[in-house]
Amino acid sequence: MDAANYLYLSVLLFTIGAVGVVVRRNAIVVFMCVELMLNAANLAFVTFSRINGDLNGQVVAFFTMVVAACEVVVGLAIIVTIYRSRRSASVDDASLLKR
Amino acid sequence: MVDLAISVGQTQTPEALLFWVLAPLTVAAALAMLLVKKAVHSAILMASVMINLAIFYIAQDALFLGIVQIVVYTGAVMMLFLFILMLVGVDSSDSLTETIPGLRPIAITAAVGFGGLMLSLIGRATLGRNAIGLDAANSMGNVKGIAQLLFSTYVWPFEVVSALLITAALGAMVLAHHQSIQVRPTQRQLSTQRFRGESLANAAGLPAPGVFARHNAVDVPALLLDGTPSANPINATLQARGDMLTSGSFELGKVDTSKGEEK
Numbered sequence: 001m002d003a004a005n006y007l008y009l010s011v012l013l014f015t016i017g018a019v020g021v022v023v024r025r026n027a028i029v030v031f032m033c034v035e036l037m038l039n040a041a042n043l044a045f046v047t048f049s050r051i052n053g054d055l056n057g058q059v060v061a062f063f064t065m066v067v068a069a070c071e072v073v074v075g076l077a078i079i080v081t082i083y084r085s086r087r088s089a090s091v092d093d094a095s096l097l098k099r
Numbered sequence: 100m101v102d103l104a105i106s107v108g109q110t111q112t113p114e115a116l117l118f119w120v121l122a123p124l125t126v127a128a129a130l131a132m133l134l135v136k137k138a139v140h141s142a143i144l145m146a147s148v149m150i151n152l153a154i155f156y157i158a159q160d161a162l163f164l165g166i167v168q169i170v171v172y173t174g175a176v177m178m179l180f181l182f183i184l185m186l187v188g189v190d191s192s193d194s195l196t197e198t199i200p201g202l203r204p205i206a207i208t209a210a211v212g213f214g215g216l217m218l219s220l221i222g223r224a225t226l227g228r229n230a231i232g233l234d235a236a237n238s239m240g241n242v243k244g245i246a247q248l249l250f251s252t253y254v255w256p257f258e259v260v261s262a263l264l265i266t267a268a269l270g271a272m273v274l275a276h277h278q279s280i281q282v283r284p285t286q287r288q289l290s291t292q293r294f295r296g297e298s299l300a301n302a303a304g305l306p307a308p309g310v311f312a313r314h315n316a317v318d319v320p321a322l323l324l325d326g327t328p329s330a331n332p333i334n335a336t337l338q339a340r341g342d343m344l345t346s347g348s349f350e351l352g353k354v355d356t357s358k359g360e361e362k
Contacts, residue, residue: 028183
């Protein structure tokens with residue numbers, strides 16, 4: 001079993017997350033796809049940490065988790081604020097500046 | 100099949116088995132997350148992907164991160180997601196029609212391109228040596244090893260991240276704080292308004308929803324004495340969602356009395 005297999009998995013998850021961010025309309029699902037991309041990056045960090053026999057990668061993944069938690073908190077607060085004023089969680093509806 | 104240069108010297112069969120069982124499941128769950136319509140289902144699939152990733156972390160000697168992944172991600176973050184979903188409306192299902200024409204084919208083409216590029220890159224990358232593995236680095240235990248790095252080399256980032264966490268918490272509180280635009284009328288003012296207003300029609304209060312105890316739900320407007328549905332305010336949320344029954348079917352002439360009264 002090859003450690004690089006984890007890297008392949010990480011790439012696949014990252015790509016799926018990226019497609020989700022572009023394709024999905026619900027802001028919450030878009031956020032979950034961003035989380036998926038962050039998680040995929042974390043998996044790559046952990047795998048490289050193992051390949052290089054060095055715990056630095058795991059520490060970086062730990063920091064990524066903290067930053068992701070912050071991002072979720074603020075992002076969801078923004079979604080709730082937008083929902084409160086516009087009654088919609090769709091990313092297409094928040095296009096007031098376009099008109 | 101390309102012979103991969105990055106390899107862990109010997110094959111560890113249990114880990115390979117774990118990987119080949121869980122990896123397809125993970126990818127399938129991630130794909131399904133894109134395809135399902137309801138946001139709640141997406142959240143559950145996301146949680147399963149995160150648990151699988153936690154198992155992968157633990158399998159790769161990252162015990163601390165695996166536990167943190169379960170506690171922070173599947174515990175806290177997904178709970179937050181579900182909580183916000185509840186707040187925003189569970190059945191606000193996503194319309195899967197594309198609003199920007201041609202977006203989906205472009206996105207999928209770009210994704211296939213990017214994914215293919217990355218996969219082939221990783222396939223061709225050479226390290227020039229075997230993977231080392233974490234046995235030496237974890238000799239004191241994974242948690243101790245990480246703690247030693249975190250509180251020596253990474254002390255400054257660690258403190259900055261704590262400041263970031265506090266800022267994020269404050270920001271969320273500011274964003275979620277609801278400032279009422281107008282002053283709420285007191286009971287006294289409401290009472291004055293009711294009796295000194297233009298008509299006394301609502302002096303005794305608005306009619307309660309529900310029709311003659313035949314339909315006791317809050318989603319049916321009451322019938323007035325002359326048989327017309329009252330314009331009383333059903334809860335605004337129910338109205339906005341369209342979860343309202345018309346009270347026409349509960350008018351006296353139309354009620355099916357053959358069933359007998361329910362006690």
